[in-house]
Amino acid sequence: MSEHEHNPFPDEGNTGHIWDDNLRELANPAPNWWMMAFYASIAFVIGYGLIYPMIPLSDSYTKGLTGWTAIGEYKASTAEVEAVRKPFEDKIAKMSAKEILADPELSAYVEASGKVIFGDNCAACHGAGGSGNPGFPVLADDDWLYGGTIEQIQTTITNGRQGMMPKMGGQQLTDAEIDKLANAIYNGTVTKEPLYTSKGCMGCHGPDGKGMAALGSANLTDGIWRFSESDQLASIKHTIKHGVNDASDPETRKPKMPAFKDKLSEQDIKKMAVYVYKFGGGK
Ligand code: HEC
Ligand code: HEC
Incomplete structure (x- = not known):
C-alpha cells in the first residue's frame, strides 16, 4: 500500500510493484526482434486465413480465396496417377498373362506396380521378393513344385495348392x-x-x-x-x-497355398502371375 508513495528505486522504470523490500517488477519493453516476430506471426495467420480454409462454422467453414482443400489435392493427385495407370490397366485387362510377359513395356509396368500386391498378399508367407520362409517355398528360383510356366503359376495363385503324400511310416515302411x-x-x-x-x-x-x-x-x-x-x-x-497333409497323422506336414480367386481380382492375379514368373519362371 505504501510502495507507491515511497518507491526506493525511482529511476529504474519499475512498475511500482515491490515485495519484500527489494523484489520488484520492471516495465522493460520487449526486444525489437521479438515484437517483429510477434507482428509477423499475426500477419501470417491473417494471410493464411484469407488463402486457406481456416475457421469452422456451424455447418461449413471459411473456404479461403483459393478454395484449396487437402482432400481435393489428394483426389487430384490420385486422379493423376490413375490417368497414368489407366492405359496400362486397360491393356492388361484384355491380354493373357503370357501376352503381358511378351510385352516389355507392360511387364515392366507389372513388375513395378505388382510389388505392393505381393507385399500385401504373399510376402508374409513367401518372404520379401519371394525369398521363401521355413515351410514356404522360395518363389525366386527356377525350382517349381507345381510347374513354372506362366499358366501353371496363374493356376496355382487362382486355385491354391495343397500337396498330398500319404504317411509311409508304420505299415508301409520299416x-x-x-x-x-x-x-x-x-x-x-x-x-x-x-x-x-x-x-x-x-x-x-x-x-x-x-x-x-x-x-x-x-x-x-x-x-x-x-x-x-x-x-x-x-x-x-x-x-x-x-507324409504331407495326411489327416490320419498328427505329425504330418501341413503346407497350404491359399486360393486367391475370391481375394484378388482376376486382373491382380494376372499381375501376380507375371510378377512371380519374373522372379524365375520358365520351366
Ligand atoms: C498362408 C501362406 C501363403 C500365402 C499368403 C501365399 N502362399 Fe503361395 N504357397 C504357400 C505354400 C505353403 C505353398 C506350397 C504348397 C505345397 O507345398 O503344396 C505355396 C506355393 C506357391 C506357389 C507354387 C510354388 C511352386 O514351387 O510351384 C506359387 C507360385 C505361390 N505360392 C505364389 C503365391 C502368391 C503369388 C501369393 C500371393 C498372391 C501367395 N503365394 C500367397 C503359402 C502361401
Ligand atoms: C501320392 C503321391 C506321393 C507318394 C506315393 C510319395 N510322395 Fe513324397 N511327396 C509327394 C508330394 C506331393 C510332396 C510335396 C508336398 C508339398 O510340398 O506340398 C512330397 C514330398 C516328399 C519329400 C520332401 C522333399 C523335400 O524336398 O523336402 C520326400 C523326402 C518324399 N516326398 C519322399 C517320398 C518317398 C521316399 C516316397 C515313397 C516311400 C514318397 N515320397 C511317396 C507325393 C508323394
Missing part, C-alpha cells in the same frame, strides 16, 4: 527302409534305390525322381529341399514317415 530311402534321397541317388520303385514312391515322384507338376511332388534329386531343416536327413525321414 524304420530301416525309411533310413535307406532317406539316405538315398539325401545323396541324390534315390532312383537307384530298389525301394523307390517297389514301395510306390515312383508313382508320384516320377521315374526320374524329379517330381510331377500336376501333383506338386517335390524333386528328390536336386538337393533343393521343400522342407528344409538344419538336420536335413532327419527332415527327409520325417516327411517319409508322416
Whole structure:
C-alpha cells in the first residue's frame, strides 16, 4: 500500500510493484526482434486465413480465396496417377498373362506396380521378393513344385495348392527302409534305390525322381529341399514317415497355398502371375 508513495528505486522504470523490500517488477519493453516476430506471426495467420480454409462454422467453414482443400489435392493427385495407370490397366485387362510377359513395356509396368500386391498378399508367407520362409517355398528360383510356366503359376495363385503324400511310416515302411530311402534321397541317388520303385514312391515322384507338376511332388534329386531343416536327413525321414497333409497323422506336414480367386481380382492375379514368373519362371 505504501510502495507507491515511497518507491526506493525511482529511476529504474519499475512498475511500482515491490515485495519484500527489494523484489520488484520492471516495465522493460520487449526486444525489437521479438515484437517483429510477434507482428509477423499475426500477419501470417491473417494471410493464411484469407488463402486457406481456416475457421469452422456451424455447418461449413471459411473456404479461403483459393478454395484449396487437402482432400481435393489428394483426389487430384490420385486422379493423376490413375490417368497414368489407366492405359496400362486397360491393356492388361484384355491380354493373357503370357501376352503381358511378351510385352516389355507392360511387364515392366507389372513388375513395378505388382510389388505392393505381393507385399500385401504373399510376402508374409513367401518372404520379401519371394525369398521363401521355413515351410514356404522360395518363389525366386527356377525350382517349381507345381510347374513354372506362366499358366501353371496363374493356376496355382487362382486355385491354391495343397500337396498330398500319404504317411509311409508304420505299415508301409520299416524304420530301416525309411533310413535307406532317406539316405538315398539325401545323396541324390534315390532312383537307384530298389525301394523307390517297389514301395510306390515312383508313382508320384516320377521315374526320374524329379517330381510331377500336376501333383506338386517335390524333386528328390536336386538337393533343393521343400522342407528344409538344419538336420536335413532327419527332415527327409520325417516327411517319409508322416507324409504331407495326411489327416490320419498328427505329425504330418501341413503346407497350404491359399486360393486367391475370391481375394484378388482376376486382373491382380494376372499381375501376380507375371510378377512371380519374373522372379524365375520358365520351366
Ligand atoms: C498362408 C501362406 C501363403 C500365402 C499368403 C501365399 N502362399 Fe503361395 N504357397 C504357400 C505354400 C505353403 C505353398 C506350397 C504348397 C505345397 O507345398 O503344396 C505355396 C506355393 C506357391 C506357389 C507354387 C510354388 C511352386 O514351387 O510351384 C506359387 C507360385 C505361390 N505360392 C505364389 C503365391 C502368391 C503369388 C501369393 C500371393 C498372391 C501367395 N503365394 C500367397 C503359402 C502361401
Ligand atoms: C501320392 C503321391 C506321393 C507318394 C506315393 C510319395 N510322395 Fe513324397 N511327396 C509327394 C508330394 C506331393 C510332396 C510335396 C508336398 C508339398 O510340398 O506340398 C512330397 C514330398 C516328399 C519329400 C520332401 C522333399 C523335400 O524336398 O523336402 C520326400 C523326402 C518324399 N516326398 C519322399 C517320398 C518317398 C521316399 C516316397 C515313397 C516311400 C514318397 N515320397 C511317396 C507325393 C508323394
